[in-house]
Amino acid sequence: MTGRVVARSPLVGGPTSVPATSGTATSVPAATVSRLPGYLHALDGLHANGTAVVTSQELARAAGVTSVQLxxxxxxxxxxxRRGVGYDVEHLRHQVADVLGVREPHSVVLVGLGNLGHALAHYGGFADRGFTLVGLVDADPALVGTEVAGLVVEPPERLAELVGRTGATIGVIATPAGVAQDVCDALVAAGVTGVLTFAPRALRVPAHVDVRAVDVASELQILAFHARRPRA
Amino acid sequence: MTGRVVARSPLVGGPTSVPATSGTATSVPAATVSRLPGYLHALDGLHANGTAVVTSQELARAAGVTSVQLxxxxxxxxxxxRRGVGYDVEHLRHQVADVLGVREPHSVVLVGLGNLGHALAHYGGFADRGFTLVGLVDADPALVGTEVAGLVVEPPERLAELVGRTGATIGVIATPAGVAQDVCDALVAAGVTGVLTFAPRALRVPAHVDVRAVDVASELQILAFHARRPRA
DNA sequence: TAGATTGTTAATCGATTAACAATC
DNA sequence: TAGATTGTTAATCGATTAACAATC
Known part of the structure; x- marks a missing residue:
């Protein structure tokens, strides 16, 4: 019933390993997949500053893991x-991007243009990392029709058409929690296969759809747990 | 050297279980801790709508986990x-809040007031869930001295004094990636024990400090992995 | 008592770490 | 060849799931 809810807040759940890409007959564990974006980002940095070859130790340090883990x-x-040498930055970068499926940009639709939605719409880091924001949706009539970050805000009724027209595969939910499930249902009905939600609400999705949830308050509470002085 | 970096993007790492609260001599596994905020949030909802008792099945459904897991x-x-009955919502709510250490509000300082920082400063969900935003810092002279979300923006030089004066235990970093490590070092030097960063950069912290990282682009890339059609 | 539901103990499964063999 | 470093195989550890006993 509940689909692959890959993470509640910051935990990998769901199926733990997934069919791998291209040639490989193997599969990639979920925990590994969750670290690949960090490796890719570090490789991008090395590439940008002209580094051609990197050892697992250097790359691991940049990504914040151990070299064994990497x-x-x-x-x-x-x-x-190459044993005794290291990894070709450019080659590894392409391999990792390939496995993640981010060599072709993915189209993303964003629903909800409150403070957070606006911030996300203006966030420049999407394009660099394989994503193109192709549509904005909000229920507020005062926002519909206005331009935000170069895109015209559409009403909820246009969501299905928007997803269909743009071929968006990922929906981002930045609405109030109360409507998050409805928005999610609409996104799924429209055809997205991945949902990233910022609403503090567990979302139900069919089995072929993945959900990842980011909840700032939950993150702070986890920090609070570690910060607390255990009372004797 | 590297402290308890509890999560890179969405994975629990670091020590896997941590000394528990109050009476208990036991410890709470990291994976469990990461789910407690979801349980607490669900319990808050039940409490608000007047539910007095809840079974593990109902609560689990609300939190998006299985009843066995819960x-x-x-x-x-x-x-x-109570076997055969369920859990007293009010009582369990207090117990979970107590274990998380969020019965007393924690003071939070936010550094970086770009789009995301502004959105976070205006985010209303903090107070509800045990956090009080007590200070804002930005390096832009045009912002320093202005009021955002009811707080006056302070310059970086005042960070240490601000943390000292307010007793903030948690710092949130919403700056560009390039300065994230410096900001983190300053927060740690000033005395915070928990850091939540939105910058896509691995942060080094001493062993007594916890870091949690939220990276939107990484979340999208993980969704992209699952969305991709494996090529035969 | 019977039914429902919790909470513990045991079994399985996945993830991380350690040891080491392969090879550049 | 010797040194460095990768990548695999094995060992450990933690997390999840299943089975069941306890008890309301």
């Missing part, structure tokens, strides 16, 4: 390093 | 249910 993770993708 | 998690906190 090599183990990369081994699920294939054997792309 | 009961197992709650068992680490103690035995607070």
């Amino acid at each position: 090599r183990k993770d990369l081994s699920f993708l294939g054997s792309y390093g | 009961r197992k998690d709650l068992s680490f906190l103690g035995s607070y249910g």
